[in-house]
Amino acid sequence: MSDALSRLEAVIAERRSADPSTSYVAKLNARGVAKIAQKVGEEATETVIAALTGDRQELVGEAADLLFHLLVLLGAKDVALAEVLAELDRREGTSGIAEKAARKTD
Numbered sequence: 338m339s340d341a342l343s344r345l346e347a348v349i350a351e352r353r354s355a356d357p358s359t360s361y362v363a364k365l366n367a368r369g370v371a372k373i374a375q376k377v378g379e380e381a382t383e384t385v386i387a388a389l390t391g392d393r394q395e396l397v398g399e400a401a402d403l404l405f406h407l408l409v410l411l412g413a414k415d416v417a418l419a420e421v422l423a424e425l426d427r428r429e430g431t432s433g434i435a436e437k438a439a440r441k442t443d
C-alpha cells in the first residue's frame with residue numbers, strides 16, 4: 338500500500354508547480370494550505386457518511402479521496418509520507434491505550 342502512496346506523493350510533488358488550469362494539485366496549492374486543509378476535512382466527513390450510510394464502493398472512493406487530499410496537505414506542509422510511516426512504525430507493537438497514556442504525560 339505504501340508503494341502506491343509513495344508514487345502518488347511523488348506525482349503530487351511534481352504537479353505542485355504545474356499550471357493550475359490543467360492540474361488539480363497545482364490549483365489546490367495555489368489556493369493555499371487553509372483551502373487544502375478544508376478539503377481534507379470535507380473528504381473526511383464524506384468518508385464518515387459513506388461508512389455510515391453508503392455502500393462498500395462509496396466508502397472505497399471516499400477513502401481514496403481522503404488519502405489523496407491528505408497527501409496534498411502533507412506535501413504543502415513539507416511533511417514527507419516517510420515521516421508519517423515512521424511514526425506508525427514507532428507505534429507498532431505498542432498498545433493503543435498505552436500510547437494514549439504516554440502522550441498525556443509528554
Ligand SMILES: N=c1c2ncn([C@@H]3O[C@H](COP(=O)(O)OP(=O)(O)OP(=O)(O)O)[C@@H](O)[C@H]3O)c2ncn1[C@@H]1O[C@H](COP(=O)(O)O)[C@@H](O)[C@H]1O
Nearest residue numbers: 345348349352355359360361362363364376401402405406
Ligand atoms: N488521486 C487524485 C485525485 N483524487 C481526487 N481528485 C480530484 O479531487 C477533486 C475532488 O472533487 P470535489 O468535487 O471535492 O472538488 P472540486 O469541486 O473539483 O474542487 P473544489 O472547488 O471543491 O476545491 C476532483 O476534481 C477530483 O478529480 C484527484 N485529483 C488528482 N489525483 C491524482 O493526482 C495526479 C495529478 O493530478 P493533476 O494535478 O490534476 O495533474 C493524478 O494523476 C491522480 O493520480
